[in-house]
Amino acid sequence: MNNQDVLTQSSSYPTRVARPGEIIIEEDGESSELLILRTGTVEVRRAGQLVAVIDEAGATLGEVSMLLASPSTADVVARSEVELTVIADPDEFFTEHPRLALVVARQLAERLARVTDYLADLKDEFGDSDGRLGLVPEIVSELLTWRRVTAAAASEAQERSA
Numbered sequence: 001m002n003n004q005d006v007l008t009q010s011s012s013y014p015t016r017v018a019r020p021g022e023i024i025i026e027e028d029g030e031s032s033e034l035l036i037l038r039t040g041t042v043e044v045r046r047a048g049q050l051v052a053v054i055d056e057a058g059a060t061l062g063e064v065s066m067l068l069a070s071p072s073t074a075d076v077v078a079r080s081e082v083e084l085t086v087i088a089d090p091d092e093f094f095t096e097h098p099r100l101a102l103v104v105a106r107q108l109a110e111r112l113a114r115v116t117d118y119l120a121d122l123k124d125e126f127g128d129s130d131g132r133l134g135l136v137p138e139i140v141s142e143l144l145t146w147r148r149v150t151a152a153a154a155s156e157a158q159e160r161s162a
Helices: 003-009 063-068 090-096 100-126 131-145 151-161
Strands: 015-018 023-025 034-039 042-046 049-054 075-078 082-087
Touching (some): 003 034, 003 100, 063 100, 090 100
Antiparallel strands (some): 015 082, 023 075, 034 082, 042 049, 042 075
């Protein structure tokens, strides 16, 4: 299963077009939708800072807040004209297409691996620094071991919101 399978299996769902500069997902906003990028390019911004550019057809957007039943963790802004598939009920979608959950899990794992590599690089780079920069390794260590939400807590929160 891959991103092409996501596009194929979601082709019967409604689509939406976003224009360049349009906010598709608002940081700290509430939404239970899962969006699938069909065409175009989006920027992911956290606290106004660019953290990712996504242009791969079949990539999912809004999956973190959907899985954790929490507010959106970042802004997603159209960089170009974007076509999105809108999955209004992701639980039903993944019940009908359970193998596609593995594609989403792989996407999330790839993103997590990149972030983990970056954090490890930061820790190495600033390990011998004085002053505030000297705190970077300690902060990175905390981030790498922090357990914000367990899977059980996420499931429980999702059941409460249903």
